Amino acid sequence: MEKLNKLLKYLQTIADASYIATLMHWEMDITAPKKSIDYLIDVKTKVELKAFELSTSKEYKQLLDDVINSDEYKKLTIEEQRYLKELSEDYEKDERVPSDFFEEYSSLCSKSNAAWVEAKEKQDYQIFKPYLEKIIEMTKQYYSYRYPNTDNLYDCMLNEYEDGMTSDKIDKLFDELKREIIPIVKNLKVTKIGEPRNKYTKEELLDIASYLLNYIGFDNERGALGIYPHGYTCKLNNNDIRITFSNNKSIFDHACTVIHEGGHGIFEQSIGENLSKYPVYDIGKYALHESQSRFFENILGRNINFWIPIYDELKEKLKLEIPVEDFVSYLNKPEPSFIRTQADELTYCLHIILRYEIEKDLFSGKITTEELPTIWNQKMQEYLGIEVTNDADGILQDVHWSQGSFGYFPSYLIGSILDGMLIDAVEQNVGNIDELLKNGRIKEITKYLQDNIHKNGGAYTIDEITKKLCNKELSVQPLVNYFKNKYSK
Numbered sequence: 001m002e003k004l005n006k007l008l009k010y011l012q013t014i015a016d017a018s019y020i021a022t023l024m025h026w027e028m029d030i031t032a033p034k035k036s037i038d039y040l041i042d043v044k045t046k047v048e049l050k051a052f053e054l055s056t057s058k059e060y061k062q063l064l065d066d067v068i069n070s071d072e073y074k075k076l077t078i079e080e081q082r083y084l085k086e087l088s089e090d091y092e093k094d095e096r097v098p099s100d101f102f103e104e105y106s107s108l109c110s111k112s113n114a115a116w117v118e119a120k121e122k123q124d125y126q127i128f129k130p131y132l133e134k135i136i137e138m139t140k141q142y143y144s145y146r147y148p149n150t151d152n153l154y155d156c157m158l159n160e161y162e163d164g165m166t167s168d169k170i171d172k173l174f175d176e177l178k179r180e181i182i183p184i185v186k187n188l189k190v191t192k193i194g195e196p197r198n199k200y201t202k203e204e205l206l207d208i209a210s211y212l213l214n215y216i217g218f219d220n221e222r223g224a225l226g227i228y229p230h231g232y233t234c235k236l237n238n239n240d241i242r243i244t245f246s247n248n249k250s251i252f253d254h255a256c257t258v259i260h261e262g263g264h265g266i267f268e269q270s271i272g273e274n275l276s277k278y279p280v281y282d283i284g285k286y287a288l289h290e291s292q293s294r295f296f297e298n299i300l301g302r303n304i305n306f307w308i309p310i311y312d313e314l315k316e317k318l319k320l321e322i323p324v325e326d327f328v329s330y331l332n333k334p335e336p337s338f339i340r341t342q343a344d345e346l347t348y349c350l351h352i353i354l355r356y357e358i359e360k361d362l363f364s365g366k367i368t369t370e371e372l373p374t375i376w377n378q379k380m381q382e383y384l385g386i387e388v389t390n391d392a393d394g395i396l397q398d399v400h401w402s403q404g405s406f407g408y409f410p411s412y413l414i415g416s417i418l419d420g421m422l423i424d425a426v427e428q429n430v431g432n433i434d435e436l437l438k439n440g441r442i443k444e445i446t447k448y449l450q451d452n453i454h455k456n457g458g459a460y461t462i463d464e465i466t467k468k469l470c471n472k473e474l475s476v477q478p479l480v481n482y483f484k485n486k487y488s489k
Contacts, residue, residue, distance in 0.1 A: 157407030420479025
């Protein structure tokens with residue numbers, strides 16, 4: 001495996017640079033003094049540029065070609081072969097992007113992210129708007145370089161997050177889902193429950209997170225936790241998965257976010273050895289990734305049986321004196337709300353559809369950044385029946401656009417659609433979910449997902465996973481049935 005070893009050595013060099021850049025991103029978000037941010041952005045940009053130059057060099061291309069065209073390649077697993085071909089395809093796209101443009105774009109994303117944090121804190125969209133305008137412009141240019149022969153840039157963005165995904169496919173899935181769930185949402189019998197509100201220190205929130213993560217199967221010795229306005233998971237390497245949680249007022253939102261991000265983290269930690277030996281391995285299938293985070297959060301974490309085995313021990317950490325039934329009622333309270341990450345699993349779907357429709361119209365030129373707050377607020381009223389009163393609860397609530405992550409939002413809902421189908425797959429192959437959870441056997445479910453999805457990373461598309469595990473095409477109907485059974489009673 002001489003040729004492969006040469007390639008792996010080169011990939012490690014790229015990975016080292018990527019590690020430093022990701023670590024600096026974490027530092028800026030979690031620990032760095034505010035006045036150091038400008039300097040860190042400058043250094044991070046230089047490191048990202050170095051990683052980009054390494055990944056677009058002629059030497060790198062030659063190493064890839066040498067392996068792919070060798071007898072060594074034939075001895076690799078199907079998953080490894082797919083990964084190497086994907087690296088080669090990515091090279092062709094990246095190589096078309098000018099390095100000076102990449103440097104400017106990378107710097108803008110970091111500056112834009114910092115501006116978003118400030119705008120969100122001050123509830124003022126106008127602070128962020130100039131950065132958003134610029135990042136939209138440069139994102140269009142970025143994808144024009146990567147896909148020079150396209151007439152639909154937004155479809156290219158969707159494809160970056162899930163292979164083969166197009167707006168036509170999403171329109172069909174989302175339109176059907178919207179028709180089914182809007183009536184359910186409008187007929188919800190919302191019971192106003194006085195939610196207990198306790199104050200938690202940063203240390204207490206992290207302790208609760210660590211406990212829950214360990215329970216569902218996340219290896220805390222291979223992870224690190226932090227507090228940030230928006231929860232996220234980032235991978236520095238296979239043994240260093242970083243997770244953040246927001247310091248919000250609701251312990252119920254915190255619990256759901258922890259379990260959600262834990263699903264991401266378990267996926268990253270569970271990639272098979274045959275793939276994890278590639279130091280820059282990236283799953284690259286974001287709908288699949290989100291299906292796992294949302295399966296843990298919603299299908300498992302909002303089920304009362306998830307909490308029964310641990311609630312007596314957990315109550316002390318939660319500082320709550322309510323029975324487990326009430327705790328789970330708060331977790332599952334179906335009620336239209338402003339914030340996507342705090343939404344119940346039903347109304348969450350409409351939050352994603354709203355963002356998808358806005359993104360698509362932005363990149364088709366139907367709407368402008370000036371109109372965004374108004375359009376956002378109108379759709380919130382139309383779909384969820386609530387009136388947005390400030391920018392922080394509206395247009396500024398998500399970090400994604402500040403980082404140029406256009407096309408990502410649909411991944412959440414496509415992942416949930418898959419989750420509806422995975423319920424049957426788990427129950428046919430592992431056992432009744434309610435019984436498994438009630439008996440504290442959640443890690444048996446985790447292992448099934450690890451063995452059948454996680455270990456293969458991004459080698460297979462969501463359509464392939466669906467056919468393999470469910471023997472069906474991707475369909476919204478199982479998810480709709482799940483919602484009707486749960487919320488139409």
